[in-house]
Amino acid sequence: MNIYEVGSIAEKLAGNTYPGRGIILGLTPDGTRSVAAYFIMGRSVNSRNRVFLPEPDGIRTEANDPALLKDPSLIIYHPVREYGDWLIVTNGDQTDTVWEYLKKGSDFESALRTRCFEPDGPNWTPRISGLIDLKTGQYRLSILKSADAAGSACLRQTFEYAPLPGLGHFLHTYVCDGNPIPSFQGEPERVETLDDIDACTELLWENLNADNKISLYVRYTALKGGAVEQRIVNKHI
Numbered sequence: 001m002n003i004y005e006v007g008s009i010a011e012k013l014a015g016n017t018y019p020g021r022g023i024i025l026g027l028t029p030d031g032t033r034s035v036a037a038y039f040i041m042g043r044s045v046n047s048r049n050r051v052f053l054p055e056p057d058g059i060r061t062e063a064n065d066p067a068l069l070k071d072p073s074l075i076i077y078h079p080v081r082e083y084g085d086w087l088i089v090t091n092g093d094q095t096d097t098v099w100e101y102l103k104k105g106s107d108f109e110s111a112l113r114t115r116c117f118e119p120d121g122p123n124w125t126p127r128i129s130g131l132i133d134l135k136t137g138q139y140r141l142s143i144l145k146s147a148d149a150a151g152s153a154c155l156r157q158t159f160e161y162a163p164l165p166g167l168g169h170f171l172h173t174y175v176c177d178g179n180p181i182p183s184f185q186g187e188p189e190r191v192e193t194l195d196d197i198d199a200c201t202e203l204l205w206e207n208l209n210a211d212n213k214i215s216l217y218v219r220y221t222a223l224k225g226g227a228v229e230q231r232i233v234n235k236h237i
Contacts, residue, residue, distance in 0.1 A: 006167060009191040013207035018043070018177035021091040023130045024204075025139040025161075026168025026193045033220040034137045035168055035193050036130070037204060038079050038089050041212040043177075046070045051234040052215040057082045058095075059217050064236040074118055074125075080217060082134075087221065090129040091173060092118065098129065108140055109158055116154040117146050122180040124151045128171050134221050137163030141171045145183045159188055168193045201231040 009024065024037040040061070042048040049068045052059045058080035063069040069076075077093040088098045094115045101111035108131045118125040124146035132139040140160045147153040161169060169188035174181045194200040201218045208216070219230040 004190075006190050006192050009168070009170060010203055010207045012170065012189060012191065013204065013209075016176055017209045018174060018181070018212055020125070020173035020181065021128065022170060022172035023089050023091070023128055023141065024168050024170045024191065025089070025130045025132055025141060026191070027137050027163035027165055028193055028195050028220065029166035030195050031163075031165035032224070033222050034087070034132050034134060034139070034163070035200070035218075035220055036080070036087055036089050036132060037200070037216070037218045038091075039204065039208060039216045040079075040091075040214045041208065042214050043212065047075060048214055049236075050075060050214055051236050052079070052217050052232045054230075054232065055081075058088075059232065061215070064234075074120065080219070085134045087132040087134055087219070088129070089132075090127065092127050094127050094129055098131065108142070112142050112144060112156065112158075115144060117144050117151070117183075119151075121151050122149065124183065125181075126173050126183050128173055128184075130171070132221075134226060135223065137223050139163070139169075141169055141188050143171060143184060149180075166193055167191075197229045197231060201233060205233050 021040050026035045049064050050061050051064050060078045078095045081088045081099050083099050083102045098111040126143050126145035129142045142158045147155050168191045170191045171188040197220045216233040
């Protein structure tokens, strides 16, 4: 068993019809740029009725057809926000919680101790979150998930990574499709990164399940100088 094996993100996505929402953080093979990607998928009309739109400090989700929007509480939020030298990426409104804690001089872990998994039993969708130091490329990933089938308690796991060229870590909400949908288990998966943002975006989008994929965001940030490249792909636009 090679515990340091770096997997193909294309294979991981193509072989899974419903990983749910996913975060990939890492460093490009040339070692010069941090990598951040976030995608959403959906099974219900309400979940599928979304697009990513740019904001000055990141992106937000919005209903593609406002007439079809039933419950915005778990689907309308800011997945990506920048604060100072930090980039926050999450699958819910905990993005704002982390942003507020960083603003007042606190930290990622303290912010997430105030949050829990989503109240959508019996799935109890995990809250997944990431934070990149845009100067050093170091990053953290967190998952908040239910301790049992009844949603009785919250388990909190945080993983901290030194940036290594060509390496990313992939965290997603679900193991696979199901009813209820099984929550992600274990450590974030080691995956390869690419130097070219357009090639990365195409690879991710083309390998997400065609029926369930909704939107994708990819951002590369230069560690020196802070130059940003970003891409948004929406199924409905």
